[in-house]
Amino acid sequence: MVILQVDFDYKGGYDEDMFKECENLAKSIACEPGFMWKIWTQNKEKNTSGGIYAFESKDDAQKYIKMHLSRLEKSGLASNFRYEIFETNEKLSAITNFPPKS
Template sequence: MVYILQVDFSIEGPFSEEMAHQFSDLAKSINKEPGFLWKIWTENEFSKEAGGIYASETENDAQNYLTMHSKRLASIGINEVNAKIFTINETLTKITHGPIY
């Protein structure tokens, strides 16, 4: 089973290519997290929000990442994080070409 962690939070920036440049080392480090499968980075410059959709091997991996990530965000002044953990309906996701293994 694959678990999805959905995270979003308010942020003043950076966005787009500036975000990609500033957070490329962070992106590389996420690949090393236990149980990590993939991440889709999300951003909305107009509403000043960012976040991501993370896929993990276990619910525990997703929860541990959320705990660590929330602390990392708090260290840069982002204290309000919206987050939910879901399971994937693999049958329907395959029909709609979702990126699952």
């Protein structure tokens, strides 16, 4: 598993407005190859948004980010993109309660 961290300047709404603006986007993201999960992030004070994603492989994350940044740029709601891909240490993560227990 790899983690993709993305953030960008955001011109859209937040909270319920973001949900309305991005619900179809969320459904599309959920169908991407190798996608596992995403935590949506927002910072109203700094007018930024983004997310923390998990993908099965680095290759899946790289393919996704190339497509996603283009899609966001075309939307006109986002600019000044920043992202990074991290490998995970699953043994240490398990000690610190990841994945969360149900």
